[in-house]
Amino acid sequence: xxxxxLSKLKDGYIDDELLAQVEKDITSQLxxxxxxxxxxxxxxxxxxxxxxxxxNELISRSIDFISFMLKNNSIQIEVNxxxxxxxxxxxxxxIQVLINIIKNAVDILIERDIKNKEIMINSYKEDSSLxxxxxxxxxxxxxxxxxxxxxxxxxxxDKKNGTGLGLYMSKTIVEKQSLGSLSVENSQIGAKFxxxxxxx
Numbered sequence: 001x002x003x004x005x006l007s008k009l010k011d012g013y014i015d016d017e018l019l020a021q022v023e024k025d026i027t028s029q030l031x032x033x034x035x036x037x038x039x040x041x042x043x044x045x046x047x048x049x050x051x052x053x054x055x056n057e058l059i060s061r062s063i064d065f066i067s068f069m070l071k072n073n074s075i076q077i078e079v080n081x082x083x084x085x086x087x088x089x090x091x092x093x094x095i096q097v098l099i100n101i102i103k104n105a106v107d108i109l110i111e112r113d114i115k116n117k118e119i120m121i122n123s124y125k126e127d128s129s130l131x132x133x134x135x136x137x138x139x140x141x142x143x144x145x146x147x148x149x150x151x152x153x154x155x156x157x158d159k160k161n162g163t164g165l166g167l168y169m170s171k172t173i174v175e176k177q178s179l180g181s182l183s184v185e186n187s188q189i190g191a192k193f194x195x196x197x198x199x200x
Contacts, residue, residue, distance in 0.1 A: 026068065051091045055123050055130060056081040058091065062098035063121075066106070073110055075117040077102075082124035088200050090177055097170040097182070098134070101193045104166065105136035108191075112138050125199070129180075132195040140186035149184060 059079055063070070070077055087094075102119060109117040114137060123132045141149060148154045152168040174182040180197040 048090060050088045052086055052088050053091050055083075055085045055087060055132070058087065058094060059098065059121055059123065059132070062095045062102065065095070065099055066103060069103070069106055070119075073106060073117065075106060075109060075119060077119045077121065079121045080123070082122070083130075085123070085125055085130045085199060087130060087197065089197065090173070093173045093177060094197075097173050097195070098132075100166040100170045101134045105134065105138065105191070108138040109136055114138055128199050130197045130199055132197070133192055134195075135187055135192040136190040138190045140189075141184065141191050143186075146184065146186065150182070 056079075059081065063077060063079070069075075102121075105119050109119075116137070118137045120135045121132070122135075123130065125131070145154075150167050150171045152165060154168075171182045174180045174195055174197070178197055180195060182193065182195050184191055184193045186192070
């Protein structure tokens with residue numbers, strides 16, 4: 001089994017390919033943090049133009065931002081894009097939504113020390129809507145709190161690691177800006193978030 005980049009560094013194994021990969025991953029992380037700041041700053045700006053993007057590219061760009069985190073926590077991510085849907089949307093904001101949901105899945109997989117950590121992303125067209133589901137295998141959200149996860153300032157993390165605004169902002173972006181819906185339920189293996197977006 002191939003070692004992860006940080007393991008290779010600890011073992012003293014360094015080559016040009018490894019350094020290039022680590023540099024690429026760190027750059028992606030910095031871009032993600034910069035993008036997060038810009039998105040919060042620009043969130044309430046009026047008359048922002050929409051952009052066109054294929055759903056597979058939207059998902060791919062979201063994963064690229066946190067690929068370093070996925071690799072170094074041995075998390076397998078499976079993407080199944082059934083339909084090639086072209087969206088007219090606020091691209092950066094929707095990427096932020098996907099990152100928020102995926103990162104929450106990463107955090108709970110690590111917290112619960114799941115042996116074979118997995119995240120599954122599926123997208124498909126249904127009538128005049130695009131459906132994106134993000135599901136993990138961490139066992140799900142406790143029934144007594146599942147109805148609260150989109151509330152502002154509600155978080156299952158400590159104050160150092162969570163503000164309770166990530167899912168609230170995600171729901172606002174999807175429902176207020178994109179005129180879609182964002183919901184969550186427990187599947188047989190974990191939490192399953194469902195994004196519905198209109199196809200214009």
